[in-house]
Amino acid sequence: MTKKIFFILFLVSGFSFFVSSVSAQSPTPENDIQKLREVIQQKVQQKLQEIGGEEKINPKKAYLGTITKLEKNNLSLDSNGQKYEFVISEDATFVNQKQMKIKITDLKEGQNVLVLTLAKDKIVYAKKILIVDPTKLKNKKNIAIGKIADISTTTSVFVLIPVNNNSRELQMKQDSKTEIVTKDNKSLKFTDIKKGQKIVCIYTNNDNSTYPALKIITLN
Amino acid sequence: MIKELSLAIVLGLLIGFGLTGTYFYVKQNKNQQKNTPNIVIPTTVPENNNPPSPNPLPTSEYSSLPQLKVNYPQNNDIISTSKVTIKGQSSPNSLIIITTPLKNYHLSADVQGLFSQEISLEAGYNDINLTTIDENDQENHLELFITYSTTKLE
Numbered sequence: 410m411t412k413k414i415f416f417i418l419f420l421v422s423g424f425s426f427f428v429s430s431v432s433a434q435s436p437t438p439e440n441d442i443q444k445l446r447e448v449i450q451q452k453v454q455q456k457l458q459e460i461g462g463e464e465k466i467n468p469k470k471a472y473l474g475t476i477t478k479l480e481k482n483n484l485s486l487d488s489n490g491q492k493y494e495f496v497i498s499e500d501a502t503f504v505n506q507k508q509m510k511i512k513i514t515d516l517k518e519g520q521n522v523l524v525l526t527l528a529k530d531k532i533v534y535a536k537k538i539l540i541v542d543p544t545k546l547k548n549k550k551n552i553a554i555g556k557i558a559d560i561s562t563t564t565s566v567f568v569l570i571p572v573n574n575n576s577r578e579l580q581m582k583q584d585s586k587t588e589i590v591t592k593d594n595k596s597l598k599f600t601d602i603k604k605g606q607k608i609v610c611i612y613t614n615n616d617n618s619t620y621p622a623l624k625i626i627t628l629n
Numbered sequence: 630m631i632k633e634l635s636l637a638i639v640l641g642l643l644i645g646f647g648l649t650g651t652y653f654y655v656k657q658n659k660n661q662q663k664n665t666p667n668i669v670i671p672t673t674v675p676e677n678n679n680p681p682s683p684n685p686l687p688t689s690e691y692s693s694l695p696q697l698k699v700n701y702p703q704n705n706d707i708i709s710t711s712k713v714t715i716k717g718q719s720s721p722n723s724l725i726i727i728t729t730p731l732k733n734y735h736l737s738a739d740v741q742g743l744f745s746q747e748i749s750l751e752a753g754y755n756d757i758n759l760t761t762i763d764e765n766d767q768e769n770h771l772e773l774f775i776t777y778s779t780t781k782l783e
Contacts, residue, residue: 469707471776473754523754525707527782536782541754548756550728554766572766592724592737609726609762611733624733626726 468528473543476520484535486524495526495535504539511540550623551614553579557606565599566619569610581612581622588624597627695720695763696742697771707776714747715773719761726760750777 474488482497503511516522516538523546525537555571558578565583583589589597602608607628612620699717702708719725719738727734730751738744738761748757757773 467703467706469782470705471707471754471774471778472705473774523776525776525778525780525782537778537780546754546756548728548730548758548772550733550758552726552728552758552760552768552770554762554768573768588733590735592735594735609724609735611726611728624735626724626735628724 466528470526470528470533472524472526473541473546474522474524476516476518476522479516479518484524484538486522493524493533495524495533497538498527498534498536501535502537504537506540506542516540549614550611551620552609552611554609554628555579555607557602557604557608560602560604562600567602567622569608572607579610579612580619581610582619583622583625587622589627590624591627597625602627693767694769695723695761695767697759697761697769699759699771699773702773702775705774705776707778707782708750709777709779711750711752711777712747713750713775714745715757715759716743716745717759718742719744719769720763722764724762726762728758728760730755750775752777 472486472488472493474486474493476484477487477492478485482499484495484497486493486495497513501513503513503516505511505515521541521543523539523541524535525539526533527536528534553569553571554573555569557567558570559568561567567581567583569579569581571577571579583599587599589599589602591597602625609626609628610622611624611626612622614620697717697719699715701716702713715727717725719742721738721740721742723738723742725736725738725744725746727736727746727748729748731749734746734748736744736746753776755775755777757775759771759773761769
């Protein structure tokens with residue numbers, strides 16, 4: 410009798426252990442989810458790289474530079490230290506600084522031009538050549554990040570010390586056109602700016618000692 | 630007889646579930662220890678008795694420039710519309726400043742460093758300057774030349 414009871418006891422214990430072990434298993438352990446996330450991230454990155462790699466090159470390009478050589482229908486150009494060669498297209502047009510049409514014979518070596526080109530069958534054709542003044546096309550805006558060392562609300566002038574050059578002082582002038590905003594693009598007034606504040610200032614580089622501030626972005 | 634049998638079943642259940650419970654409790658604790666990321670407890674830097682140097686040398690951490698790359702448009706591209714969306718990549722959360730002949734823009738790169746900004750183009754040649762400023766105030770610059778022209782070249 411006692412043997413039977415012990416046998417039943419053993420069976421029930423074993424059965425309850427088996428049942429519990431089955432129900433206690435987690436269907437998706439956290440490790441697997443993490444691995445799955447990593448795999449998906451890798452795949453997405455890979456796909457993005459593939460998309461980037463398949464990006465088509467625009468056949469229409471424009472180059473600003475100086476004519477270094479002009480022979481028959483071949484044009485050599487120096488653009489920012491890079492040398493380019495183009496075949497002047499038969500239907501190419503030529504324009505001077507007054508926006509008037511000129512002839513190919515009006516082009517000379519040493520002239521600054523903007524060449525509009527089209528790449529076709531591995532040849533780059535110059536389709537339009539404009540004589541330009543490169544100084545007028547240069548972006549003269551500068552950017553400085555620094556702390557305001559001094560500020561005059563009466564004259565709207567402030568002194569900025571760049572973070573990358575403590576020995577330099579930039580004197581800036583704010584006017585009605587100056588845009589003053591926070592990093593989150595909230596509009597501010599000049600009176601909101603305080604001494605010691607860190608800002609980014611976009612200003613025009615000119616010959617004067619005081620630079621006109623075009624935009625002020627406060628960072629703190 | 631029935632009494633003894635019932636007792637055996639109850640005892641059996643208690644022992645079985647007890648053992649199972651203990652086994653999975655121990656197992657779960659082990660798993661949790663494995664899955665817990667390594668937490669680095671911040672420690673205070675030991676006090677330096679030497680006076681601070683007035684001109685600290687730049688460390689390699691701060692001397693490296695933040696990356697700045699424009700994915701679209703490509704340099705020297707001719708665009709036939711007056712607006713174009715500049716897409717690029719920089720350091721995560723960095724401040725991006727774009728200056729064009731017409732306007733100045735500022736935006737923040739996302740956590741992956743990606744940024745995108747629609748800009749207005751001036752007719753003709755556009756010298757566009759891009760600046761990135763990272764969280765350590767390190768700057769990097771890039772110049773992009775885009776020409777806005779509706780001239781038919783084909």
